[in-house]
Amino acid sequence: xxxxxxxxxxxxxxxxxxxxxxxxxxxxxxxxxxxxxxxxxxxxxxxx
Numbered sequence: 951x952x953x954x955x956x957x958x959x960x961x962x963x964x965x966x967x968x969x970x971x972x973x974x975x976x977x978x979x980x981x982x983x984x985x986x987x988x989x990x991x992x993x994x995x996x997x998x
Contacts, residue, residue: 951977951980952984953981956977956978956981959977975993979991979993
């Protein structure tokens, strides 16, 4: 994934009208992993 694809993906999801923060996390994870070889991005839940 590159930045152009990332922006296109999140724009498409946003246009659906029901996007939340969680909607975009998968795309952001893929972008980080594509731009930073050797990095495995994960979601950490916090109960704070």
